[in-house]
Amino acid sequence: MEPQVSLPLPVPNPDNQGFWDACRRHELVVQRCSGCRALRHPPRPGCPKCRSTESEWHRVSGRGTIYTYTITHQAIHPALKGRVPWTVVLVDLEEGVRMVSHLVDSSTEQVRIGMPVEVTFEDVSEEVSLPYFRPSDQGAKS
Numbered sequence: 646m647e648p649q650v651s652l653p654l655p656v657p658n659p660d661n662q663g664f665w666d667a668c669r670r671h672e673l674v675v676q677r678c679s680g681c682r683a684l685r686h687p688p689r690p691g692c693p694k695c696r697s698t699e700s701e702w703h704r705v706s707g708r709g710t711i712y713t714y715t716i717t718h719q720a721i722h723p724a725l726k727g728r729v730p731w732t733v734v735l736v737d738l739e740e741g742v743r744m745v746s747h748l749v750d751s752s753t754e755q756v757r758i759g760m761p762v763e764v765t766f767e768d769v770s771e772e773v774s775l776p777y778f779r780p781s782d783q784g785a786k787s
């Protein structure tokens with residue numbers, strides 16, 4: 646029997662520790678600049694708009710739409726064996742921040758640019774939960 650292989654897990658650093666702490670609580674947060682109030686992601690030490698190095702964590706809705714996606718049919722990492730096709734998505738959150746993630750609970754035929762999605766969390770270890778996205782019809786506007 647083959648040993649269970651897991652995906653490489655994120656290694657928190659001082660800039661993104663708050664993001665991963667929130668994911669562990671199943672909350673999605675982004676940085677908000679303390680100077681100009683702009684939201685940003687991924688976490689980084691300074692604001693690209695006003696250069697302030699002060700920021701706070703801002704909880705976001707977890708709702709958004711797919712900006713674009715790609716579907717991987719080959720297990721490019723041993724941990725993905727049996728988990729392909731694997732859909733990588735760029736999600737535009739309602740709050741105007743773009744985030745890279747993985748689409749779950751969806752067939753590859755279902756995924757579309759502009760598709761409404763919502764965050765969901767997978768507890769991959771005792772310390773780490775990863776934010777993924779799944780289809781949502783709450784964001785659909787007729």
Ligand SMILES: [Zn+2]
Pocket residue numbers: 678679680681682683692693694695696697
């Ligand atoms: Zn700023």
